[in-house]
Amino acid sequence: MPLALWALTLSAFAIGTTEFVIVGLIPTIAASLTVSLPSAGLLVSLYALGVAVGAPVLTALTKRVGRKRLLLALMALFTAGNLLAWMAPGYPALMAARVITGLAHGVFFSIGSTIATGLVPKEKAASAIALMFTGLTVALVTGVPLGTFIGQHFGWQATFLAVSLLGVIAIVGSALLVPANIASTRPAGLATQLAVLHKPRLLLVYAMTTLGYGGSFVAFTFLAPILQQVSGFSASSVSLVMLLYGASVAAGNIWGGKLADRHGPLPALQIVFALLAAVLLALVFTAPHKLAVLATVLAWGAVAFGNVPALQVYVVRRAERDAPHAVDVASGLNIAAFNVGIALGAWGGGIIVAHLGLMATPKIGALVVVGAFLLTSLARALDRREQPAAAPALAAVE
Numbered sequence: 001m002p003l004a005l006w007a008l009t010l011s012a013f014a015i016g017t018t019e020f021v022i023v024g025l026i027p028t029i030a031a032s033l034t035v036s037l038p039s040a041g042l043l044v045s046l047y048a049l050g051v052a053v054g055a056p057v058l059t060a061l062t063k064r065v066g067r068k069r070l071l072l073a074l075m076a077l078f079t080a081g082n083l084l085a086w087m088a089p090g091y092p093a094l095m096a097a098r099v100i101t102g103l104a105h106g107v108f109f110s111i112g113s114t115i116a117t118g119l120v121p122k123e124k125a126a127s128a129i130a131l132m133f134t135g136l137t138v139a140l141v142t143g144v145p146l147g148t149f150i151g152q153h154f155g156w157q158a159t160f161l162a163v164s165l166l167g168v169i170a171i172v173g174s175a176l177l178v179p180a181n182i183a184s185t186r187p188a189g190l191a192t193q194l195a196v197l198h199k200p201r202l203l204l205v206y207a208m209t210t211l212g213y214g215g216s217f218v219a220f221t222f223l224a225p226i227l228q229q230v231s232g233f234s235a236s237s238v239s240l241v242m243l244l245y246g247a248s249v250a251a252g253n254i255w256g257g258k259l260a261d262r263h264g265p266l267p268a269l270q271i272v273f274a275l276l277a278a279v280l281l282a283l284v285f286t287a288p289h290k291l292a293v294l295a296t297v298l299a300w301g302a303v304a305f306g307n308v309p310a311l312q313v314y315v316v317r318r319a320e321r322d323a324p325h326a327v328d329v330a331s332g333l334n335i336a337a338f339n340v341g342i343a344l345g346a347w348g349g350g351i352i353v354a355h356l357g358l359m360a361t362p363k364i365g366a367l368v369v370v371g372a373f374l375l376t377s378l379a380r381a382l383d384r385r386e387q388p389a390a391a392p393a394l395a396a397v398e
Contacts, residue, residue, distance in 0.1 A: 012135025050102020
């Protein structure tokens with residue numbers, strides 16, 4: 001693989017770290033800025049909202065900009081956002097910083113895949129994209145717990161300064177290694193993207209994605225306060241629990257892919273969503289017990305991101321049937337749906353904490369995931385209804 005791919009992977013690592021590290025720092029930030037836990041949780045929502053808006057809108061608006069120039073500009077914006085977070089004098093400035101970095105995130109992964117595939121022969125395109133996205137997985141396993149550790153021992157501002165330094169290294173690496181005139185397909189315009197949103201079956205997939213992720217983030221956003229206030233872990237131990245969670249996510253992503261290959265995407269999603277709802281419900285009972293809650297967090301990580309491969313495979317299959325002219329757009333909008341789920345889940349979790357308390361979040365999160373399970377069952381039923389209708393037409397052709 002070309003060295004330029006490693007520059008993209010480092011960028012993905014930095015972006016993944018800054019997206020999820022905030023979860024481990026919510027109690028620290030809330031205490032430092034004298035804001036409530038729900039207000040600190042909004043920092044997760046605002047970032048995810050920036051990603052959801054930035055991916056489709058800014059990608060379309062910047063489609064005439066050279067890919068390398070846009071890549072460098074995005075990483076500069078990302079670095080500036082983290083530097084603003086480092087220097088933030090108060091909560092409003094930190095909110096603005098999170099939106100800025102979220103916007104950069106959304107466009108980066110939209111164009112990063114096309115840059116990655118342009119760096120390698122066609123037969124290695126999938127491997128190139130997989131290598132770039134490895135940066136996200138590694139961020140969950142190492143970057144997030146390390147960033148949480150730094151924030152708890154040296155102040156949350158130090159975490160954002162460290163991520164800014166990663167951004168600078170990524171800019172230098174991309175400037176030196178990514179070719180200036182890289183071959184890539186031009187991103188779709190807003191009209192093409194809006195046309196995809198007129199397809200009911202694709203909207204159903206996006207709803208499944210939003211509820212599946214949103215339900216998990218209702219509780220995950222407030223995992224650190226639950227661990228400290230309910231389970232009795234010290235603040236310094238939270239980073240170790242996040243390490244455990246990240247390792248489980250990495251394994252769960254692989255397991256989810258194999259499950260989808262073996263049973264098909266919709267049956268796999270039914271299994272994953274059922275397990276995720278069960279784990280969230282179990283958290284209500286295991287949270288007061290340290291060993292039990294660690295086992296629950298381990299299981300949670302395995303199923304929380306285990307739905308990603310099946311959802312992405314299924315949205316591509318539906319797009320090939322319902323919007324064959326815009327398969328890439330449909331896939332990209334599903335990434336936006338993931339982040340809409342994160343934004344709504346974190347926002348809704350904050351409301352739940354404010355009115356019902358911390359331990360209401362896993363209960364309600366489980367109910368939201370049950371909604372994702374029901375929508376998946378509906379999609380499976382609709383697919384079965386399509387199959388008999390397609391059989392006579394196929395027989396007539398034969």
